[in-house]
Amino acid sequence: MEAYEKIHRLYELIETKTVADLPGPYKVGVDLGTADVVLVVIDEAGNPVAGSMQWASVVKDGLVVDFRGAMVIVEALKAEVEARMGITLDKGATAIPPGTMGRNAMACGHVIAGAGLEPVCQVDEPVAAAMALGITHGIVVDIGGGTTGIAVLRKGELVFTADEPTGGTHVSLVLAGAYKISFEEAELLKRDLAQHRKIMPVILPVVEKMATVVKNMLVGQEEFDDYPVYVVGGTAYLQGFETEFGKAFGRQVHVPPHPLLVTPLGIAMFG
Template sequence: METDYSRIKQLHHLIETKTATKLSGPYKVGVDLGTADVVLVVTDNEGNPVAGSMRWASVVRDGLVVDFRGATSIVEELKDEVEQLIGVKLEKGATAVPPGTVGRNALACGHVIAGAGIEPVSQVDEPVAAAKALNIDHGIVVDIGGGTTGIAVLKNGDLAFTADEPTGGTHISLVLSGAYNIPFAEAEHMKRDESQHRKIMPVIFPVVEKMATIVKDMLAGHREYHDYPVYVVGGTAYLQDFETHFSKAFGRRVHVPPHPLLVTPLGIAMFG
């Protein structure tokens, strides 16, 4: 099964232009509560993007909802925006969490979207959602979130292995904050500014290297996955030359899809 990026590109276009495609028939909804952003996506019954909206926000930390009211308010806003675009009321949807999230922490995302008027119908591990969006039947998906790096290994269409460890985009911002003696919020903006990427990469390379090492260690006892293709998603993968540096530290080539921040949100919706 070939990796297909067309849906991701379409979703990016819809969000950037604040437009929607014509919706006829059943639809699916996914809400991704990330550490740095919140994204709501609607697809048709076949998983093709219909509309989407996002906000930069800090309502989640290391996979945990730390600002329940703020998160709920943002999801309500995104829900209203998308409903106006497609002319349909959004009633049910899916969420996702880092692998290994359990108990009340795992339930929190569902409570957030329920508070915003969307009945939670399913919850999936983030890298598994990304694999769904990439149409991967056989391979490894690395999802770098704000606080964690998670992986999902797909074998013949089935989930064979999943794991999650601390270290993510937040750690890059912390390094930038310390290196340039600037507030964390300013470091976050610097990280998102493509014109700064070439300058900051030598500073943050040790964090990228650590992420690659984490993934390498996760797979160390699984030599049967050694030749599986590796895809890296999440906002951190936007960094210029990230693919090259991560591949070098990992020891073999990895692939970064276009618009890697939107891969997991699209996959969540496809589970909705």
Template sequence: MKLHGEGDKTMEAYEKIYKLHELMETKTVADLPGPYKVGVDLGTADVVLVVADEAGNPVAGSLRWASVVKDGLVVDFRGAMLIVEELKAEVEERMGITLDKGATAIPPGTVGRNALACGHVIAGAGLEPVCQVDEPVAAAKALGITHGIVVDIGGGTTGIAVLRNGELVFTADEPTGGTHVSLVLAGAYKMPFEEAELLKRDAAQHRRIMPVILPVIEKMAAVVTAMLAGQEEYHDYPVYVVGGTACLQGFENEFSKAFGRKVHVPPHPLLVTPLGIAMFG
């Protein structure tokens, strides 16, 4: 079986993502030997902790919906630290071991204290920071991409990474993401933002809300097009879109039409970047 013609490497990457989702849904642990790597994804709408083995196979993971980050910046340091502590304790109990080191990720272009904040959060939660990577680069790692474009749509920002022969050749980030989808829903249906977030996550409602949020998806495609302006040499590279917003049913088709090129949404796109962060751990 081939997925989008990508071959065995993509199939293997997708199988890892499916496995991670299964482990998180069932709250179980894969029977794989250590040493283990830990990745923590501090997102705008959620915090995810993933453990992988040396080969990048998922071992365990846990997620908590939260609002401790805004536009890629940690705005509730203590809240973020407590959530990571809880996720770490949950996974440690399942695995029967103590996790002591971990990796984090940031939107491309994040610098200074803002870039250091994610490391400080996991350090406060008992994980020694060993690595910090750009979010779309982490997603590319999870997908096994050496030649292509990764678009990571977070809650507050959208980042892209262009890889050629395994090397990062271009990266960029803009402030638009899933939060804007929720804001549009809140306005359209005259509901609180928190209710709009829940509505967005309800797969049974995706067909109904798609016409309402379609302009936001088109805007995201326009933002990515603008970020790639002047990068015509990569016009034939495959494009992968990850992040929670890509979970919306119909997103892949609508984004492709607005972008003017076929894009690929991996299975469980919300988990791709966290798995990639763990691989860097």
């Protein structure tokens, strides 16, 4: 199964709340995002078996700010997927923004451990996205809710990572201010595909800022100028994002299907 096919399949399994009839052993990945929590189960070949997600606000700028809330959500997602599969999941991988250190880095592992999953691996988020996309040579930009991280790979080796505090949360803040609505209402507006064409002119400065942030991360790294660029994360869902981000970045970028699910799928592959 090709990378994009796996992403499409994972989306279908989550939307239909079904399970793929694939034999184990299985790997589990948990993505604790700023706006959502996603749990993914795959087989040994990386093919999606099951998954579930819940919108949440337990993480801020890449840091777990509601430990108990995060643990309860992961526990619920785990139980939901276990009931569908008829098995018990006991181990899992998780991820953090590049450069997260100390207790902040340990927090994600503690969350899934508290939910009943023994942590087996913790990987940088854009590295996980690269794994899901099967990228061995290129630049992966992972735009989360609070942070934007990049990973540069050359011949399968990670050669550069960076992370900055900007992301989808800033899009919601701009929408809330522009339309005089609450942050929660802005989040819902951002997720409404029918509104994307209308809101893009309003949030364009934020998209341009994101592109500028990534450009600045790569200053002095001219050797990567000809590398293909892939952008993942929920913000990349926005209609017109790929075009506008590419214009501001000064290079063509690629947004895979269902970009919100790319990193969770990659996390599971490290399980």
